[in-house]
Amino acid sequence: MGDMASEETRPLLSTEVETELPAQRPSPLEIYLSKVQNQNLFLATFAAVLGPLSFGFVLGYSSPAIPSLKKVSNPELRLEDIQASWFGSVVTLGAAAGGILGGYVVDKFGRKLTLMLCAIPFVFGFTIIISAQNVWMLYVGRLLNGLASGVTSLVVPVYISEIAHSKVRGMLGSCVQLMVVTGILGAYIAGTGLDWCWLAVLCSIPPCFMLVLVAFMPETPRFLLSRNQRPEAIAALQFLRGPLVDHEWECREIEVNTEGQEELSLAEFKNPAIYKPFFIGIAMMFFQQVSGINAIMFYAETIFEEAKFKESGAASIIVGSIQVFFTAVAALIIDRKGRKVLLVVSGFIMAISAAIFAIYCKMALPVPINSSHANPPSSILSAAVVEEEHRLAWLAVLSLGLFVMGFALGWGPIPWLLMSEIFPLRARGVASGACVLTNWLMAFLITKEFHDLMVFLTPHGTFWLFCAMCFSNVLFTILFVPETRGKSLEEIEAYFQRSH
Template structure:
């Protein structure tokens, strides 16, 4: 036991010596890197998150379309609409477990190619649906693919990217998700639910074709002792001008120390500390209420009596795309922690204001009874006319999305892909994705019940409090990973041993 304890300390000393020599070598190396093929590989990979975004955004325009549909077997009631929106998160939770297995056993590239299949089959099942259960099955398959995607893509990008652009490229995962959500919102304004499903099935087909020509990650290849293939991957990703052998040796020196992860190792701080941080970040991301808001954006605006709820949803989606892109551009300059803190504060303030809007817009307690609160539609409580402060609902929800896009949207996925040791990456990332999607299911499924139990304003004030807790957690627990190699980040947790 003593020898096992001393091994991380020895690795730390070696890392420290390497770090002392590394800056000049690294700067020379990065100055010769050509990023074109790296960007191409990243684009091929993030077609998965684009598909994932279409899945998330699909329910918002599809639910109203299905509710007013002409086929009685497919006309959704309130409880069925709730399941249609939230069952995708159960599939994604299962996808997190499956992805954790695939990413270690099959590799990053093949896992991405495989997850295109349930995307396409899921949308095909929805397109051909004859009853509500076929809709559920289609959404479940979409969720399974989304869960695998949300785990594998950040890992793939973090392992093919170098430290100078890893933050920007890692943030593109969330950027493509929100572009997909916006694409579903915009297309949903003109397409009924079947044709919308056809539109959403296109990106995974392109991903399958493009990924076939992209390399596996050098770190995974070296962990499988496939050194010639790793060199070839580096030649593709970095261009012909750099010393591929140098980066290969740097990575190889670390991967040679990796062994099969054992359960007993979770008592080692270099394993359990990043594991707890990753799981906690996924928990806090979802209890902010973001997925409930995005799944039901159009319904929220309808119940806020905003006249054109579809347009309001598109406005919110556009805000999310713009500020996620902004975060991707500045994250390698500002760092992760400061963006998380700013993000959490904006979300807390905007959720509180949205709660105030509902407090003002809802009738006073004297005008409705507990029976009214049990009625599924909030429109009974809000009334039939647009409230003069409806603009406040759009503004506050837009600010919430802006805050989320700046930090708590992209950064938890980025940090998850950075902080885990190579041998723990599959298992730990799988646990993070499972946590994220299980909490997404609970929040999304129980969102309506929360609105009834706590009232709409109480629900959004609860989200505001959880966003403040996000800030406290960030300040005291989340490490800064800006500008550090994956090996240096692992060494940081070993030094805290």
Template sequence: MPMCDFCSQSVVTLGAAAGGVLGGYAVDKLGRKLSLMLCSVPYIFGFMMIISAHNVWMLYCGRILTGLASGVTSLVVPVYISEISHSKVRGTLGSCVQLMVVTGILGAYVAGIALEWRWLAVLCSFPPCLMVIFMSFMPETPRYLLNQNKHPEAIAALKFLRGPHVDHEWERRQIETSAEEQHGLSLAEFKSPSIYKPFFIGVALMFFQQATGINAVMFYAEMIFEEASFKDSRMASVVVGSIQVCFTAVAALIIDKTGRKVLLCVSGIVMAISTAAFGFYFKMILPNQNNSSHPDFLTTPNCISSVAEHDLTWLAVVSLGLFITGFAIGWGPIPWLVMSEIFPLKARGFSSGACVLTNWLMAFLVTKEFNDLMDVLTSYGTFWLFSAFCILNVMFTVLCVPETKGKTLEQIEAYFQRSYT
């Protein structure tokens, strides 16, 4: 049952944007653990609707439900991991969120080669069930428990997470002191720089992540590999997914040594170069593209002869590989990690919800308006615009993003309080 790629992707991103709002509420009211367990419900029902779909509207509803669950998950998982992790390994564990995401995408690509789409939906319905089972054995985060004045449960959670023979009293006191200072968040408190500064940083990181053009580049991936004589476009997706997994794993391994800012800067520079090269590629193969900016332009005979004439397919393939590599080592995993680190406990749910909402709304806008950008700016102009945003990413990182490597969440919160009060 065919679906329009743009419509399908747009439906998912809108559902995920709504999930960000819901997740921001649930993570504060229900807790981190219960929110994760409950978000399995829309996942399972969404895949059931896709499996049993008899018309396109059932597919859309299923995609909305899975998108809603994705939005909640993309908020709660980074928060949960950051609150249970030791400061020395928080970067590695936080980056593993994105690593698991791209690993799952790669698994879906590989399975999609052999499975029909209904059976692929059946396969995808199993991980949410496993999440419920595994999370039932995990504790709630000590920070949330202490914020709820559940001291015995918090101590038990620390013993579970750090081990019974580790001296966890210092960590408990630090968390407890911070939790005692927390109270309900009011809008008036957003006048305080210690609240709105991290809020601005988090939202801006999510905006810039999508403004890099990741969805646009991924949209072109199969087409570029086809021009490079890849007969099976599905194998091209596997290649792209493998690059993402490999370099996201590299980022996870080195992030607690290099720091967040260094990787964000390197990532932004690599993506700026690669998208600029993309623009050069399209400029060279389509010298008269002002009259032909539709995304299907590379399938036209004139374009194919132009590609052969310039023999620049290698540039597109190299640019694609560089872009995915750059995104995977920095702007893919790190905005989610920083989002989970910089907000004070009392603002964590609301601020994280705003970040996730921004991310998925930007993903929706880039996906939906990409064709219009191509019409207005031409293909090379559009990719040069993405390159300019990547340069802005680097400038924003250098000027505004604090380094959180090796700091506890309480130390990060104290940094904002000291710096802006």
């Protein structure tokens, strides 16, 4: 007893207090997460992100397919310039419709079934393209691909956020954008050796695998509990977390937020817990598109050609590789550095690179552009750089690389991740659908109206506008976007409840 007393009364050194106290009082969540086994969670995530991979193949398909389709012998199938423009952009209209449809389906039929249903228009779309006899069949195929892409871009982030725990949710959520850019890069690379038809065959393979794998994965525990299917929710947690944890504890934590929740009504949008995350989600999708990413990507081929990268396919692969690498970097560090920090850094990098491109346009285009100039931006830029004898090509390439890097680090993956984190369970389908619709409509408008903007504001004025939008991104992030790193979905929902 004397020894025990002396041990109890002996004062601890300050260093011992600092190192021992945190270990003496682990939170229930820390105890729970220390016993989690992630193998099946990673498997379920892999099955789900085959959807974004398919989505990436759809986005990347048009770039190598259009030159091939312009050379086909069948005049009914051969694409002219205007038809090629619609072939590339009609996907965004289909995806906008997919956002509306997905918001309803994901809440009505569940996350898992919606994931499986996504595979059908992917495969049918590519099948119609493969068997196409005229241009209209190509349009229908692309429209179906877009529809599937819109639903996929909604349901996959929601599914992953609801099956993942807080320790890895950021990393796994970032894999959505990583797989999209991987699919784009895969289509670019495959397009260097395959014609449009065989490339479509290749692009139809990932959604087939997704359909099979997702069939063996569980529904999300949160959706099951919202439908009062507690035994099925426990079984899903047992699959996702392994046998060593207290599944009942996590189930009870989720139930606190799901019990008594009714279907979302319009009147509830007066509630700050609904309208605040809704405003943040919509605004982030808006800012993602008006930052100028589609404009920069539009210029990519011309920039590399004028920088003496004469192979446009190689230029696309370089851009795609930059996207994949830095999106992977973001996925690895997002749960350690946090969402806000990456968004701010990303916005600053994009703003600086847009400013560099504006300076490049001003120096390369000393004569202002007005409405009498009917040439497309790429022709104007090409002529200007020829006049400058390629002296400024390095500046254009630098700005392009910086912009793509910055976008991939933050404003590419994080808006989709936050969309899946900040909405209350009962509003997740509708609010996510509105975000997807906003994103794709803005993508369509920016893509189709870019040339008019270049004529109206001049090229350098347009990119100064994009620079201003990127700084607005940063300001918006600092003022309004909450940090969700390390928080459960229930804690995030409680934050918005308290914030009013």
